[in-house]
Amino acid sequence: MKLTTIARDVTYTCLFFMSTLMITNASVAATDINKYLRPAEIPQPSNNLITESRIELGKMLFFDPRLSGSNWISCATCHNPALGWSDGLPTAIGHGQKVLGRSTPTILNTAYQPLQFWDGRARSLEKQALGPIESAGEMAQSIGKSEGKLQSLIDELSALKGYRDAFEKAYPGEGITKKTIAKAIASFERTIVSTDSPFDLWIKGEKHAMNDAALRGFKVFEGKGNCVKCHNGFNFTDNGFHNIGLKDASDAGRYAIRKVKILIGAFKTPTLRDVALTAPYMHNGAYKTLEEVVDHYDRGGVTKENLSPNITKLNLTAREKSDLVEFLKSLTGAPNPITYPVLPTE
Amino acid sequence: MNRYVYILSLFICWAAVFSSTVYADEFIVAQNNKTFKKDGKKIESITIKKGDTIRFKNEDPFFHNIFSLSDLKTFDLGSFPKGQSKTVVFDKAGTVEVECAIHPEMYMEVTIE
Ligand SMILES: [Cu+2]
Numbered sequence: 001m002k003l004t005t006i007a008r009d010v011t012y013t014c015l016f017f018m019s020t021l022m023i024t025n026a027s028v029a030a031t032d033i034n035k036y037l038r039p040a041e042i043p044q045p046s047n048n049l050i051t052e053s054r055i056e057l058g059k060m061l062f063f064d065p066r067l068s069g070s071n072w073i074s075c076a077t078c079h080n081p082a083l084g085w086s087d088g089l090p091t092a093i094g095h096g097q098k099v100l101g102r103s104t105p106t107i108l109n110t111a112y113q114p115l116q117f118w119d120g121r122a123r124s125l126e127k128q129a130l131g132p133i134e135s136a137g138e139m140a141q142s143i144g145k146s147e148g149k150l151q152s153l154i155d156e157l158s159a160l161k162g163y164r165d166a167f168e169k170a171y172p173g174e175g176i177t178k179k180t181i182a183k184a185i186a187s188f189e190r191t192i193v194s195t196d197s198p199f200d201l202w203i204k205g206e207k208h209a210m211n212d213a214a215l216r217g218f219k220v221f222e223g224k225g226n227c228v229k230c231h232n233g234f235n236f237t238d239n240g241f242h243n244i245g246l247k248d249a250s251d252a253g254r255y256a257i258r259k260v261k262i263l264i265g266a267f268k269t270p271t272l273r274d275v276a277l278t279a280p281y282m283h284n285g286a287y288k289t290l291e292e293v294v295d296h297y298d299r300g301g302v303t304k305e306n307l308s309p310n311i312t313k314l315n316l317t318a319r320e321k322s323d324l325v326e327f328l329k330s331l332t333g334a335p336n337p338i339t340y341p342v343l344p345t346e
Numbered sequence: 347m348n349r350y351v352y353i354l355s356l357f358i359c360w361a362a363v364f365s366s367t368v369y370a371d372e373f374i375v376a377q378n379n380k381t382f383k384k385d386g387k388k389i390e391s392i393t394i395k396k397g398d399t400i401r402f403k404n405e406d407p408f409f410h411n412i413f414s415l416s417d418l419k420t421f422d423l424g425s426f427p428k429g430q431s432k433t434v435v436f437d438k439a440g441t442v443e444v445e446c447a448i449h450p451e452m453y454m455e456v457t458i459e
Contacts, residue, residue, distance in 0.1 A: 261422060
């Protein structure tokens, strides 16, 4: 056998061996749809297990505008259940009609997120809950101490028998404190979880639950579109932080919390569940429609500075783009109307 | 095809695919399924000797980062894709917290004796 033939055979066998490896990897990735299944339980901390009376109290607090300094803004003003638990605005509007710097994320499935806020600065829903109440821009309400004419939230709630009873039932002997307010709100939020969407029915075996375009879109999502590198698992997020190259790059994002270079302009990967209900999109409300979002990714981002290496030009066809949008729409859960609580007046 | 050539080819391929070399004072920590793993098991801490090296190897199909802002040692190895690895030499005794900036749930403590 000549040396050149040996070299040729070696090359061919290598190529064959490597392509077999690649094919097995690819088919494993494409068939692993179980990772999208709903986890068996809603995660909850052992010191604040979800109970009926905690949910009920949390719901009252969530919808009560008296939690704000103006007695006019409740959590639900911005996290509006009729608008996918968001507000339909590019960025939020807070106390005194002030336009804030970031958009209102949905609170849907926040129970499954280890870190809260666009920059992940709160480690739990309990730690998150008091932030907006006290924030001057959002609800501008002092919680613990009355200041001048402004009664503290604890004083306001303690004056109402309805709340005194509800706190006693939910957290016996613990009283009305910052801690119990935060715990009750967090308990309610943990029950705001996504309902089954056409996609969920399809992964559970209902062959016709998704239309053909959405099915093709799912292939693009996992394949050519690379979306799954970040939007992964049941909640369609890696709970990670990435700079995806949005046009307005003035917000430092996660970098303000962790001074690591790749985090400049990086934000938390949001869930994609019910995403069709929560336009506009992104931390700064940059895009009005899902079509615009898909165009952004197709271009490989607008601002290239400090761009995540997982964002690259995709060269999608017009059909692939519209299929991808159809797929995103197939993540909208069955309607789950919520009843408003009746708030205590005495 | 000659049987020996075939075996030789497979061997070369094998070497090319799994070419990570192990040194005596080097520990390999895999970044796998968004966790740190040693010998296939998830770890949250590791104890090594002064002067030892840890090689962080990305086994996930997306980028990972490695950084530490600990007093004892601060570093930022940037981000790197599947198949690549980066090394850190731990030259002082104490503890160092190592994290992935992209995925904060990836966290481990290195104790250097
Ligand atoms: Cu990582």
